[in-house]
Amino acid sequence: MEIITSTTGFAEEASLMDKMDALKVLEPDVDAFMQLHLQKRRLWFSSDFLPADEKAVDPENDTFYNRLRERARSLGDAARVSLIVNLLTEEGLPHFHRLISTYLGDESVWGRWNNLWTAEEDRHGAILRDYMRDSRIVNWGVVEYMQYAYQEAGFNPDWDKDPYRVFVYTSLQERATQYAHRNTAKYVGEDEPVFQNIAKNIAADEAKHFQFYRNVFKKILEIDPNRALQSALAIMPSIDMPGYRMPNFKDMADVIRRVGIYTPWDYKEIVEEAMSFWKIDRLTGLSEAGRKAQDKIMGIPKRLQQIAEYIERRTVSKTFSFDFIYGRLIAFE
Numbered sequence: 578m579e580i581i582t583s584t585t586g587f588a589e590e591a592s593l594m595d596k597m598d599a600l601k602v603l604e605p606d607v608d609a610f611m612q613l614h615l616q617k618r619r620l621w622f623s624s625d626f627l628p629a630d631e632k633a634v635d636p637e638n639d640t641f642y643n644r645l646r647e648r649a650r651s652l653g654d655a656a657r658v659s660l661i662v663n664l665l666t667e668e669g670l671p672h673f674h675r676l677i678s679t680y681l682g683d684e685s686v687w688g689r690w691n692n693l694w695t696a697e698e699d700r701h702g703a704i705l706r707d708y709m710r711d712s713r714i715v716n717w718g719v720v721e722y723m724q725y726a727y728q729e730a731g732f733n734p735d736w737d738k739d740p741y742r743v744f745v746y747t748s749l750q751e752r753a754t755q756y757a758h759r760n761t762a763k764y765v766g767e768d769e770p771v772f773q774n775i776a777k778n779i780a781a782d783e784a785k786h787f788q789f790y791r792n793v794f795k796k797i798l799e800i801d802p803n804r805a806l807q808s809a810l811a812i813m814p815s816i817d818m819p820g821y822r823m824p825n826f827k828d829m830a831d832v833i834r835r836v837g838i839y840t841p842w843d844y845k846e847i848v849e850e851a852m853s854f855w856k857i858d859r860l861t862g863l864s865e866a867g868r869k870a871q872d873k874i875m876g877i878p879k880r881l882q883q884i885a886e887y888i889e890r891r892t893v894s895k896t897f898s899f900d901f902i903y904g905r906l907i908a909f910e
Contacts (some may be wrong), residue, residue: 623704637761649712664818667702672732719901741808744794779850803867841885
């Protein structure tokens with residue numbers, strides 16, 4: 578079995594650094610990760626899926642939108658709930674840009690990555706907004722109010738002043754967002770190919786962003802393992818999804834869980850995957866605090882399984898109603 582041992586001296590030196598200084602050490606690695614990301618990236622835009630040019634407004638494209646609306650009407654209300662959550666989650670982007678900019682700075686490679694990531698992420702909210710408005714499958718005025726209320730509520734997590742925690746959170750959250758888009762596409766199925774194609778492209782973007790962030794945190798573990806493990810321990814047991822302050826979030830998340838689009842079992846899988854990639858169990862040469870954090874992290878999957886099982890046992894029949902689908906009932910036996 579491969580054993581990862583911290584480089585004595587370098588790790589000790591890094592442990593004395595301010596965390597921001599440690600991140601400066603990683604700038605060449607981050608630049609390499611960003612260049613690798615750019616090589617793999619494929620840019621796309623909303624108009625690639627939903628024609629919107631003046632010259633595109635012709636009988637052929639009127640037919641396109643008529644057919645789109647006809648297919649979209651077949652989407653179940655649970656799918657529409659998932660679309661709303663995905664849309665509003667993506668529109669939390671300004672909060673994330675602010676957090677990363679505030680604590681990683683606007684200069685150097687970190688600032689360049691933040692701007693690049695923000696530009697790529699901005700397309701996700703844009704295309705979901707265009708799709709839902711053009712397909713006319715929700716009460717759009719209600720959705721606009723929810724978008725406004727979510728932005729106004731803000732997003733101020735307690736991990737925002739620890740740059741190490743930022744990278745643990747973004748690794749897990751980007752993966753969770755990928756799951757949400759991918760599984761919504763599966764749930765909708767091939768009956769609505771335009772949406773399915775949109776969701777698959779968003780999920781592919783999220784996968785690349787996830788890879789960037791988890792690679793960064795892996796490097797942090799190499800140069801400052803003890804404090805990195807403590808930061809990971811503070812985040813991994815449970816993450817607040819960025820949409821938790823949106824109106825009706827708890828009920829919408831429950832609907833999504835009940836239909837299997839995103840569940841506690843998915844989060845358990847995400848955490849286990851991250852632990853394996855970061856090789857948490859193989860880190861050696863740790864301080865007492867680092868070893869304690871390592872041991873507690875290794876116990877997180879079991880705790881997450883207990884939580885998932887508990888939620889399943891406690892699940893009872895329930896009916897949901899949301900204004901953005903005109904108060905129609907979504908019933909679960």
